[in-house]
Amino acid sequence: MVEHSAVEVENLYVSYGSTPVLVNVGLTVPAGAGVCVTGDNGIGKSTLLRCVSSLQQPDSGAIRVFGAEPGDSPAFWATVATTVEPPTWYLGLTVREHAELVCRAHGQDPEDAGIDEALERLGLGAHADAIPPSLSSGQKQRLTLALVLLRPSSLLILDEPEQRLDPDGRAMVAGMLAEYLSTGGSLLLASHDDKFAVASGAEIVTMEQLSGGEDR
Numbered sequence: 001m002v003e004h005s006a007v008e009v010e011n012l013y014v015s016y017g018s019t020p021v022l023v024n025v026g027l028t029v030p031a032g033a034g035v036c037v038t039g040d041n042g043i044g045k046s047t048l049l050r051c052v053s054s055l056q057q058p059d060s061g062a063i064r065v066f067g068a069e070p071g072d073s074p075a076f077w078a079t080v081a082t083t084v085e086p087p088t089w090y091l092g093l094t095v096r097e098h099a100e101l102v103c104r105a106h107g108q109d110p111e112d113a114g115i116d117e118a119l120e121r122l123g124l125g126a127h128a129d130a131i132p133p134s135l136s137s138g139q140k141q142r143l144t145l146a147l148v149l150l151r152p153s154s155l156l157i158l159d160e161p162e163q164r165l166d167p168d169g170r171a172m173v174a175g176m177l178a179e180y181l182s183t184g185g186s187l188l189l190a191s192h193d194d195k196f197a198v199a200s201g202a203e204i205v206t207m208e209q210l211s212g213g214e215d216r
């Protein structure tokens with residue numbers, strides 16, 4: 001049986017209007033490994049993650065996620081969990097009800113999935129009955145991460161997961177990502193925090209290293 005990489009990107013090009021952003025970009029995330037893409041603001045990290053998540057069409061190039069083209073199919077979304085697109089909060093549903101909803105939608109019993117432990121661990125235990133719009137920005141980020149970590153997945157694609165988290169929150173989330181890797185998950189991150197990336201167990205690569213120049 002062929003072992004596919006979690007992510008394989010080759011010769012990827014993306015322009016916005018006449019401005020090239022991704023030029024001949026290549027990237028491999030081996031199955032069961034973590035890769036963190038770093039680089040200056042505006043260099044194209046989110047654009048790359050959006051393409052791998054199937055949320056944006058590149059101008060050209062090849063992308064494979066576990067050997068298949070990313071696409072808006074139930075099979076793809078059963079495999080991939082991402083925070084590249086910010087979540088929508090359901091009006092009137094509490095933090096806990098959001099977690100229950102996500103678990104049930106993925107065929108999990110919320111108790112078996114450990115929602116209480118996850119909310120507690122992410123510092124949301126005391127806010128389980130709050131509605132998400134009433135949370136602070138850091139607490140919303142914690143809930144966003146709780147929801148992608150609670151559901152089953154084989155690949156996490158996270159755009160700056162450390163954003164808005166305090167130091168303890170960063171250390172705790174990095175630990176949860178390292179656990180995700182240790183249980184066989186694969187991880188693709190964009191981050192500005194090298195320490196966080198290393199603590200998550202991800203290998204750091206710069207956008208410059210991924211860009212192969214102009215030979216289209």
Ligand SMILES: Nc1ncnc2c1ncn2[C@@H]1O[C@H](COP(=O)(O)OP(=O)(O)OP(=O)(O)O)[C@@H](O)[C@H]1O
Nearest residue numbers: 016017021039040041042043044045046047048190
């Ligand atoms: N929808 C869009 N339309 C036009 N230009 C865009 C669009 N999205 C991104 N860009 C531009 O593409 C470039 C790359 O943006 P992108 O968000 O991918 O960078 P980034 O590396 O993730 O940045 P940051 O570190 O600030 O999050 C930027 O110059 C940005 O202004």
